[in-house]
Each structure stands twice: as C-alpha cells, then as structure tokens.
Amino acid sequence: MYRLLPILLTLALPGCFLAPGMDMNTDSNGLTEIELPARKDGRLVKEKVRVMPITADLIIEKEVARQQAVGQLLPVDNTKTSYRIGPQDRLQITVWEHPELNDPGGEKILPEMAGKVVDDNGDLYYPYVGNLHVGGKTIPEVREELTRELSRFFKKVKLDIRVLSFQAHRVAVVGEVKQPGVLAMNETPLTVAEAISRAGGATKDSDMNNVALARDGKLYKLDVQALYEKGLTTQNVLLKDGDVLNVGDQKDSKVYVMGEVGRQQAVQINKGRMSLAQALAEAYGVDFNTSRPGDIYVVRAGDMKPEIFQLNAESPDAMILAEQFPLQAHDTLFVGTAGVTQWSRVLNQILPGSFTAIMSQAALMGM
Template sequence: MLSGAVENGGDAHVIFVNNHVNRTANFLPSYGFSREFLQAGVVGADEIRPGDVLGLMIWENVDDGLLVGLGQSSTQLQQLQVDSQGFIFVPYAGRIRAAGNSPEQLRQLITARLETQTPDPQVSVTRVAGDGATVSIMGKAFGQGVYPIERPTRTLSAMLAKAGGVAIDPEVATITVKRGRETGKVWLSDLYFNPSYDIALRPGDVILVEEDQRSFTALGALGRQTKVPLGSEQISALEAVAMVGGLSTLSADPTGVFVLRDEPSQVASAVLGQPVSGTQRMAYVLDLTRPNGLFLSRDFMIRDDDTIYVTEAPYVRWQKILGAITGSANSARALAATTGID
C-alpha cells in the first residue's frame, strides 16, 4: 500500500488519520429539498383543476326556461369534465374557464352568463370527482398508486400516511419527490424531526420510497469479508469494523486499518493542504494501537462505496511461509516413506 503512494510514484495518497483529517475529510453528502420545494405553498383544496369532473344544478324562475323542461324547475348537468385547457361548456352560457376558480367563483361566472337570457337563475356547482390534482406513490410503500390531493393530504407526510406508510425499516427509508425537472430527496426521519421538509405537494408529483442503497466493502483480516449496507445516516470507522465482527484476533494488524475511497477535489485539497484537481484516490490509515487511535476511528465517518481493508500481522505472514516450508518437507518425507527411498 505504501509503495503505491504518490510519494513513491504511485497514484494514491496515503494519509494517517489525525484530528485535522477528521475535521476535513468527514464530508457527508446531505439530502434535502431545493428552495422551489420548500417555498411552495399548499394547494387550495377548493381549487378546480384540469381533469376535475363537475356537477351543475340550475334552477330557473320561469315555467319554460332555457334548460328546464316544461313543468320542471331545475335541471342537472353531470359529468362535466374540465378539459386540458381548463374550460367547461355550459349550454347557453358557452365555454367558461373553470380551472383556477373555486366552485363558488365558477357558480358566479355561470350565473352571470345565464342571467342575461333567463330571469334570476340559481346555480349550484359541486366537484364530482377528478384526476387533475393527484400524485403517484411508488416503491417501498404499502399502498402504491395514484392518490388525489385532498384537504387532509396536501403535504408529503400526510400523503405517505394515506398510502399506508413505508414497507421497510423507517431508519433506512429515503423519500424522493420528482416535480417536473426538479428532484429532491430526504430521509424519512427528516420528516419527523425537520418540519420544513414536510413539503406541500403539487399535482403530478411522483413520490418514490426506497431503501438506502449506500454500502461499504470490508476486506482483509476481519470477522467477515463482505459488502455491508451502511444502515443509517452516519457510521464511523469503528462502528463499521464492529458491524463485520471486528478485527480477527489471530491475524489482524491493528496498526494497518485502511479506508480506501475516491475523494472529490474540494475535500482532497483540504485534507492535503494544497490544491488538487479532479477526484483523488485516498488511503486513510487508522492505527488502533496509538493512545487516541480508537477515538480517531470513532470520529472518522464512513461514506458510500468506501473499502475497509485490514492488513495481516507480520507474524501471520511468517507463519504462512513456515507452514509452506514445513508442509513441503512433511510431504517429501511422506513420499519417501511410501516409496522406500531414503
């Protein structure tokens, strides 16, 4: 590892972890919503939108009105769908813009159009159904599907509750919201502890519930060698080693715990104390035998795609060499005994 360092003509920076490294290298990519998400106000529950289906009831104060048949006082116009441009058509009132208005505002518009042709018309507007104000919930939610934005479900947490919540461990659940070209992502726990992330929803939002996919790889003289999910928002090097069974008591070298990662130029420049360009290969070394070694490893944060490699103690390699030599000698003696050759 040391022979491949930049100082020896290699392409990796070998850095012994100290307090300065912990302060500068512990950069954790954070999730969150942009200003566009955070500043969006809640959708008005009574606002009519394209795709909504409306029902009209019209009363006329004459025996034989424009819309009312002979001997009747009212007529119903059901299943009037607001078109993609936001308009509906009402006989004798013409094409009227419904989108953006409340049912009461639309009632007043229709009344104003009809009262020039029939005396004192009375109009009632109701929302029958609608698909113009909906969001889609996908992924690891109990109730995937398309849900309308209603008065109780105008925020992200309320809509997730409407869908039955998440079907995975809440500690590793992430919530992604896609709105047009904008995308935001937060931890589910942030919705509980940071109310500003409980954003107002908009028609057409796509909500994706996922299990955190971040992981690190453990290699070398450890309890097991495998790829390990990080499991929570922050994991230290000490915790990561413990997650794979700790150091092997028979073979690990506690002076050679390496954390290998590709570091972005901004962080690498801060760690090295000099400007560098482009992503840098970094090998951070943790020496657990130093007086503060355990404290430093407790404070060193593991990131996605890190590799933790623990070297073997020198005496282990020596035992392997001796084992190979003595094994060869024993094999030779066994062969001689079998063939009778001295």
C-alpha cells in the same frame, strides 16, 4: 547454508512484488495511482482521486454540507398549495334560486355521473356562459368568474362549486410500501408523509432514510426517518402532479468490510445510520496482530463521484473520529495489512511448511 538461500532471496525482493493482499498506493500529491470514472459538468471523465484523512475538520465540513443540502432540497411555493382544477375533474355547480341551471335529478344522480367534466383543454361548458376556461384555477377563482358571467343574465347570483371527483393531478408511490400505485390529489395539499400513509404505510423492509423523489427529470433524496425521529420538516416535501415517490429497500443498504478485521462481511445499515466505528465492531474489530491501524480506508463510489477517506487509528482516541464519521450504503471499509504479516503469508505460500518450522530445522542443522 545453501538450503536457506531461497529464503534470503525472497526476503530481498521488494514487498509490493510478492506480498499478498491489497495496499492503497498514492503518488506524491496524495492521489490514487489509478484513474477512476467520475462525473464532471454532466459528462464522464477519468481522474485520480485524493485520499482525504478523516479529521475533525473533515467531519464538520461534511455535516455542514449535509445540512445545507437538506435545507435547500425543494423550496415550497405557497402560492401553489391550493388545489387547481384540471382536465377530467368533475365539478358540481349549484346556483341558488335557479334550479334550471343545476343538475336535473339532484341527489338521485350517481356520483360518477353528476356534475360537469372539465375537458382536456381545461374548459367547462355552462348554460348561458358557454365555454369557461377553468384549468389551472382555484375553486374561489372559478366561483368569482362564473358569478360575474351569470350576473349578465340573472340578478343577485349566488352559487357554490365543489369538486366531486379529483382526476387531474396524480402522484405515484412505489417501492417498499404496502399498497404501491397512483394517488389522486385533492384539495388537501399532499406531503411525502401523507402519500406514504395513503399507500398503506411502509413495509418492514423499507429504508425510510432512502426515499427518492423524481420530479421534472431530476432525482431528490429524502430522509423521511429524520422527519419521524427528529421532526425535520424539510423532508416532508409537498408533492405536485407527476411526482414519483420511491421508498427504498433496506436490504440494499449495506457496508462491505474487508481486510484485517475479525470477519470480512457485508454489514446491514440499521435505519440509515452506521458509523465507521460501528462497522468495525460488527466485523469483530480490527485485528491488531496483523493489521496496520494507520491504514483504515473508506472507499465510496458515490454515483460516479468517487471519494476515499483514511483513518489513522494508531492512537485510541482516533476511535472518537471513527464513531463520528457516518458511512453510506455501498461504502467499502478496508483495513490494511501489516508488512510483517504480508511477508509471513508470502513465506507460507512459497515454502513447504511454516516459516517457523523451516527456521527450526535450520537451527538443528547448525545454521
């Protein structure tokens, strides 16, 4: 009897004291016991996070918020789609019936030497007119203004203007494209899809669901895959001077599956899409012999905006919710351990042999 006393004392201890593994503990308000760093109103604070049950209402709410965020991504200003002349642009101005105003030598001049260059102030010098401010103006606007100025010296002025070399406006395309670098913008409005194409297209390691656009000190996330597959044109944003487009690497798009699953591992997200059910299947499913199906958690750091979700999968129809709940890159999926399993592991760690073997030995001794 005395030999089993350590066993009885062990069983009498609180489960949270010796049971190996992790548990998600919350207070009476459903908040995490520990404080986590979070960003609020532009500054970092410490706060507890509410554990949110995965329900149909939550999935609908998240999907509506996602669609609204996509629709309000970057409003297009149609008044700025026409090319506007800027510094270092090279313009060719042709005035009919007045060859003295045109470039001497005509077609024999090398393209890089032809025309007139707009200076850093956006000004262009032209005979008779002097300095003409053309920066920020469209070709038709400059044509009209130059015609008006030359009409003071000549009758029936007819002229044409075209840009020989586009130098004023540029965007950078970096990341997983075949030819990363800087692209000059021309009279054709440059969209995200066109910029990626001009950069040689995406590489085989690219994550088109994770394209970042840096503009005016802000970062916007674009889902270009949705443009290709669903025709979601809101993702095909018009670019402007100074934009930086970064195509993400799919190798960094993983979900980490831990706890009572067939195999704990990092699961690769395919083309930006992976549901909670898919991640569990990739990890060879939930081990129903050792797990608590009611305690399946998705932990999301969210760039200093932490979120924690809980799925109660004790009922098989909860897997419909799991299939409809989308995961994000760097999510951690954790399946809790059953209490009996925890105690079995405790006893196996403390006692010299399995718990079953010890009990069998006690039975032989007449206990």
